[in-house]
Amino acid sequence: MRIFDPHIHMTSRTTDDYEAMYAAGVRAVVEPSFWLGQPRTSPASFIDYFDSLLGWEPFRAAQYGIAHHCTLALNPKEANDPRCSPVLDVLPRYLVKDNVVAVGEIGYDSMTPAEDTALAAQLQLAADHGLPALVHTPHRDKLAGLRRTLDLVRESALPPERVLIDHLNETTVREAKDAGCWLGFSVYPDTKMDEERMVAVLEQYGPEKVLVNSAADWGRSDPLKTRKVGDALVKAGFGEDYVDQVLWRNPVAFYGLSGRLTLDVPQPDATHEGNSILRGTPKTEA
Numbered sequence: 001m002r003i004f005d006p007h008i009h010m011t012s013r014t015t016d017d018y019e020a021m022y023a024a025g026v027r028a029v030v031e032p033s034f035w036l037g038q039p040r041t042s043p044a045s046f047i048d049y050f051d052s053l054l055g056w057e058p059f060r061a062a063q064y065g066i067a068h069h070c071t072l073a074l075n076p077k078e079a080n081d082p083r084c085s086p087v088l089d090v091l092p093r094y095l096v097k098d099n100v101v102a103v104g105e106i107g108y109d110s111m112t113p114a115e116d117t118a119l120a121a122q123l124q125l126a127a128d129h130g131l132p133a134l135v136h137t138p139h140r141d142k143l144a145g146l147r148r149t150l151d152l153v154r155e156s157a158l159p160p161e162r163v164l165i166d167h168l169n170e171t172t173v174r175e176a177k178d179a180g181c182w183l184g185f186s187v188y189p190d191t192k193m194d195e196e197r198m199v200a201v202l203e204q205y206g207p208e209k210v211l212v213n214s215a216a217d218w219g220r221s222d223p224l225k226t227r228k229v230g231d232a233l234v235k236a237g238f239g240e241d242y243v244d245q246v247l248w249r250n251p252v253a254f255y256g257l258s259g260r261l262t263l264d265v266p267q268p269d270a271t272h273e274g275n276s277i278l279r280g281t282p283k284t285e286a
């Protein structure tokens with residue numbers, strides 16, 4: 001089973017996770033920029049984070065045979081902080097970089113006017129840079145959040161077939177699908193979708209434009225949820241080709257819209273800017 005996790009925050013995860021993900025079949029990931037839990041106090045903090053998503057993290061992933069790309073944006077939560085919003089002026093020089101395969105994650109958190117402004121501006125940035133957009137939907141007021149998101153997409157220069165609406169569930173999938181967007185589902189241990197509900201959604205709506213992700217981050221989450229969905233699909237009687245479409249070909253097709261997706265993992269460099277993932281000299285056979 002080959003797996004592409006289209007939304008995972010590897011910065012928050014350990015090398016053990018990379019190892020386990022590779023063993024489970026994960027060969028490619030996309031890491032969206034997001035909120036770090038601790039509020040940032042300036043655009044400079046975003047710049048170092050973006051550089052890390054473009055440098056250190058792909059280097060780390062390559063050590064484990066996994067292709068790593070990222071999506072960059074001002075996240076919905078910090079769009080409300082005037083100390084952070086000037087990062088919107090910095091984004092254009094980052095969105096031209098090869099490893100950036102979408103603008104994201106953008107969208108709504110509390111549905112404030114500041115979030116409206118940031119979302120509209122970043123949909124425009126995606127259109128200007130020939131990139132698709134990864135759009136987060138809020139955890140509260142899900143349907144209202146989805147509708148407001150779809151309104152902004154309709155008013156934007158970005159066509160819906162270049163938009164992935166993420167964190168969908170049974171209440172929001174229909175309207176997102178009818179709007180012509182790509183459909184993302186985050187499978188979490190306790191909240192959002194679980195494996196069984198994911199199988200039921202696929203049975204009802206079919207596999208077209210559906211992407212499944214672990215959205216694993218610094219909170220309670222599981223980087224192997226993509227594989228667990230694959231196993232649940234097999235158990236429910238779906239064939240290999242169907243599983244491959246959902247877990248591999250759909251994310252390849254969506255992020256491929258950027259024209260920048262490269263899935264072969266290069267021979268890993270021993271170091272990145274002089275630093276390696278090793279701690280001291282490796283043990284040698286006696």
Ligand SMILES: [Zn+2]
Pocket residue numbers: 007009032034105215
């Ligand atoms: Zn996320």
